[in-house]
Every structure is written in structure tokens, then in C-alpha cells.
Amino acid sequence: MTKNIMIVGVGGQGSLLASRIVGNAAIEAGYDVKVSEVHGMSQRGGSVVTYVRYGDKVESPVIGEGEADIILSFELLESARFLPFLRKGGKIITNTQKINPMPVVTGQASYPEELAEKIRQKGVNIIETDALALAAKAGSEKAVNVVLIGCMARDCDFTKEQLLAATRACVPAKLAEINLAAFELGYNA
């Protein structure tokens, strides 16, 4: 058994930290785990994806199309972009925030409308959260990633305690309070 969580978003939204938190929760839960991430130029405002795989023994560090059990998405367009990776019966937990990519900024393309609804019409379980607003409420817009981990904690293979412990271990001590508040807001959203 290997389970797959994909974390997608835009460079700068904190997906690397999120993948570390989920990876550490998998260790807490006693699984073997592999986390694969993207660094370097692709980070700069580009589309970013990280993979977390866990189970008794994980071989490949990447997730293929049609394989993700959960897609945790920090941006709506990215949820749609990575839809082909979702397995049948999988779940998308998405931030409702929209960040315009350069082709939209320059007017060469437009931001697609009703994306969440279109995804839902394909029979996908998609859960929407205004994580940006909740993060701001927690004290920092940068905590979008932890808000969404809080959302995921409501229903996944890890307990709330395991995800909380991993969050505490991975965020800087001085930002712990904000992040734990963000987690709770996500959990209760």
C-alpha cells in the first residue's frame, strides 16, 4: 500500500514547508515516506508541485497521473492543472485564492471561470476554503499552507495530533503561535 498526497501551488506560497510537515506526520504515524520537491528557477512565481508518498515501503519518489489520493492545492488554477494526477475517488482540498499567471497578467489569456464547479461536475470531491483570509485572521497571510493542512487534518490517514506535532516541529519557534492558530482555523473551517 502506498498513499499519495500532492501539494500544488505557486512558487513562494510555502509548498516546501507543507510537504515537510506532511512528511513528518507520516513518520509520526509510523510509515515509510518519500517527499519530492522542486527547487531553483521554477520556484519564482511558477507552478510548483511537491509529492508526499507514504506506506509500508515507498519506492518511487514521484506520483504519476491518476495516482494522487489527495491534492492539497494552494491556488485554484493549479487545482485544475494537476487534476489529471487525481485518482478515481480521490479528493481535492483547495484554496479559493486566485493568482494570475503571467499570460493572464499580460492579457494573452484569461483566468478560467468556475474552475471548482467544473471540477466538481466531473464527480470529484473538491473542498474549497478561503485559506488566505483564514491565514490573515491567524496573523500572517504566509500561513495559507498550514491552514490547508488543518483542513486536510479533518479527514486523512493522519490524526490531528500527528499533523499538529509535525507542524510544531517544522515551523520556526517564533511563528509557532500563528501557525497553530492557522491550523485550528483550517481544521474548523
Added chain:
Amino acid sequence: MEKNKKLMLGNEAIARGLYEAGCRLVSSYPGTPSTEISECAAKYDEIYAEWAPNEKVALETALGAAIAGGRSFCAMKHVGLNVAADPLFITGYTGINAGMVITVADDPGMHSSQNEQDSRHYAMAAKLPMLEPCDSGEALAFTKLAYDLSEQYDTPFIIRMTTRVAHSQSLVPLSDRQEREIKPYEKNPQKYVMMPAYARPKHKVCEDRLDSLRVLAERTDAGINRIEYNSPKTGIIASGVNYDYAKEAFGLDASYLKLGMVFPLPEKLIFEFASKVDRLIIVEDLDPIIETHVKALGIKCDGKNLLPITGEFSHTMLLELLRGKKTEKLSMDEALPGRPPVMCPGCPHRGLFYTLKKMKLTVMGDIGCYTLGAAPPLSAMDTTLCMGASISSIHGFTKIRPDDAKKTVAVIGDSTFMHSGITGLVNITYNKGISTVLILDNSITGMTGHQQNPCTGFTLKNEPVRGILPEKIAEAAGVDPEHIKIADPGDPAALEKIIAAELSCDCPSVVIVRRPCALLKCVKKDSFCLIDTDKCKKCRACMNIGCPCISIGADGRPVIDNSLCTGCGLCEKMCRFGAIKTIKR
């Protein structure tokens, strides 16, 4: 000894391996996906770690340390090994004293590189043994093993990483550091002075060493190569992450020859393995190196006839191409806009590239964040080849097209200028060139994620040092001080005047375009820009700078996203109607 298990990046695990193996010196130049190795190594007090100005210097520094008797290390990305190739080819001849390990990180799929390049060619060409780990645990184990073998066989060992191993995290068992005494150094010119009389016998030494390493490679008890017999129907030979992909795709439906050493290859093991399986498949990304060797042994196998030579592999690709299994997948019914990487909000390079585009200049580019200046809407770059090439190639360009010299510039970052730009500038002044060189000094190495460099005033260990000013180097390189100018990319009008003045002169010019990277903590982000809808004439001039914060709103008028805006004020300077104001947060 095993303390505990930790989730570690492959690069972090190599650094841990250096620590545990008693490595004393690390010298590297940053390059994705290798950078974190040196950054993590620098956190251990027991290891002296430094950023060298380039990979050749780093490798020679490590070699000097190894000759002196301390275990040493250097890391680079694949293209960095091209820069370090000169000393690399000598290390096999001289050998070492204390252990020496070189890590090279290849980037199949070009996640953050200008080419795909298979560093296994270098191991073969330089006659150096090469190990390839498949995950973080093996990265640590192979690093320690490489040091022991390096001393046993008197040669540096190369560890080949690829992006998916370097930038994947998996569980790693940790042990304590084994402190090692500095080995005695003895003067031995026959060993370390490579002039013809001393070098000739060393070639033989080198070949003999490879023969003994071939014997080592055959041993399955050495913790390097191993065979896993499962189903005899399919036999797969793979190394690195491709072994993991194959395991995921075939599981117990195949047998495996997992190669931990990719050079030299174990011929007897390959024969033995091939004789026990019905069908042999070589699973290797990039070049068919193992496949060529296997075929040269007269063994029939599949490989590049089924699998691509370009791009990155995955287990789903193997499932599809080797087992004919396609996965069902959902897809959107409409095409989605792409999201290419962009210069960050507040990036100082934006003002420069806006100016270069406005001036309709030919721009010889280089490697760094500013390479993004080639992308729309700035589209202000003509070439990008390799580190330092902007300055060297503008010289050749303007020698052939002297009339174009007045509308051609080179752009290069501060770190890249230190890496390999200086010699290009020396070439321009020495050979009566007239080129205009812009040094984009953003006070950090931006693209690889904020590494210090000789210009920034801090070492890899974060100790303050006297930063080197590129303008002083330019003067020492022979540029007339009258034609060395400092400009601010945040003031495009003034910048344009300076560049135009320098382009009009028939002599080499250097313009230091200086403004710190917007992501640096020292850069204040205490304001943001706002559009006054009454004054806005919808001319869209503010859109020309390609700022990700500005987009067209529902009424056709630009809007600025306050949450992203750093208040750099560049858009304010674009507006002729005074409709954009910078406001304190």
C-alpha cells in the same frame, strides 16, 4: 551506533555523510540541484565549508586539502563539472592522500538548467570511479563508503546525484562522526607534479587502478552492486532513482541488477544476471551508457529502443512504455493558461530589462534569475549560453559587427561575474574591444536561493568579510575609470541615460546596475502601490514591466494586488498621468 532516523533531503544526507565520515573541508559553487549539500555541511562546526568563486577553484581547493591529509569534498551541478573538468582529469593521475569525494548533480528534465547532460561520461573520460545512490539513505551510506574506498584506491570518488535524489526526502539512519587525524603529508613530486616524465607512468597507475576497481564492482558483498532475483521473465539493470521507478513499476514481476557503481561496470555480474533472465531491459535516463556497455559485451537487451533519451523518467512512464499499462485520468475540458516562472514582485532586474527593451538593444545574457528577462513581456534577451558567456560572447559579437557595438550590451550577475565573467572582461580590454558590460549587482546569488558570494561581504559560514566591489575589479581589469558607472535600476530614466552615454563611446564600459534582491530581509517592504481610478487613462503603460502584481480588472483598468506588491514604485514611474501612488503600509 544508529542513533535515530530522520527525514532528509538527498543533499542533506550527503552533508550528513560528510560529517560522519570525518570530512574536514568543503569547497563548492552553488548550482541547482546540488546547492543544499554545501549549505547543510556548513552547519557542522567540525567542517570548514566555503563558497568558491567557481567549480574549478572549488575542486582544486578540495584536492589541495586532500593532498594535505584532510578528507575533503566539493559539490557542483552537471554544467559546473564542465568548468571543473581541467583539474578533474588530473586527479585520477595524481591520486589523493586523505579521502576526496566529488558530488555532481545531473538534472534530467531540466527543472532548473540550460541543458541535460550525463555526467557519467566524465567519470569514464577522467577514469574516476562513480557511485550513484537511489535515495537519501543510500546517499549517506555511499558518501561514507566513498571516503573509505577513496583512501583504499588512492583516487577521488564521484557521487552522481540526479534532481529526484538530490531533492527528495526519505528516511535516513544517523550515526556519530568518526573523527580522523590529519594524515601526514610527504613531499612526493613523482605523485603530485604532473609534468610529462612523472605523468607518463601515472597513466598506467590509473588504468591499473580501474582494473582493481572492476574487481571490486563484481563483489556483491561490498555494499555497492546487488542482484535481486524475483521473476526470471524480465531482468532490469538500473541505477539511482531509475531503480526505484523500476521497482514501483514491476515489483516482484522482475529481477534487478541494481548498480550502485556506474563506472567501472561489473561485467561478470552483468553476464551472470543476463544469463538468468528471459529478457533484459536497461532502465537509464539520459544517455545509453550502461546499454552501450552491455551490448559491447555481446548481450542482447532493450533500452533506448523503448525508452526516451531526453527528459526525466517516472514509474508511470515505465508502466506505460514497458508494460503497456495506461492509467485512467481526469482532465479539464479547456486549455489552462500556463504559469511560467517570473521575476518576483519588486525584482530590481525588472527596471533594467524594461530599459533595455525600450532602448531596443541586443542583449547577450547569462545564467541567473535575470535570464527570466528573456520571457514576455520584457523579452529583452538575445542569448544565454553558460556561466560567464555574456561578457566573452559580446566581445566576439561586436568584433564581427562593430557597428552593432553601440546597440549591444552584456548582462551578468555579481556572482556570475566572479565565477567566470572577470576573464571575459580582461579579454575585452586586452584585445581592444569596445563592448558595454552591465553587472547586475543584487547583493546576493539569487537564482539558487540566496547564497553569499565574494561581492556580498559574508562567507558560507555567515562570517563577515570585506566584500569585493565589481567596479574595482573592472578598473583592475583595464576598464578606464571614466567608463565605470554605477546606476540604479529603480530609476529607469537615469539608467537609460547612463547606458546610452556608455554605448556611444568607442571603448570598453562597465555599468554596475545595483539594487538588492527584493527577497532580501534588509529590503524594506513597508509600502505598496495603488492606482487612482480617476486619473487612470487605461493606457496600460504600467503593464509593460511585466509585474505579477498588476493585472487588468473587470473595467479594463489595471489593478494592483496589495498582498504581493513590495512598493518598489517602478510602476509609478511608468504612469504619465500620475495615477499610481506609493503608499506606506
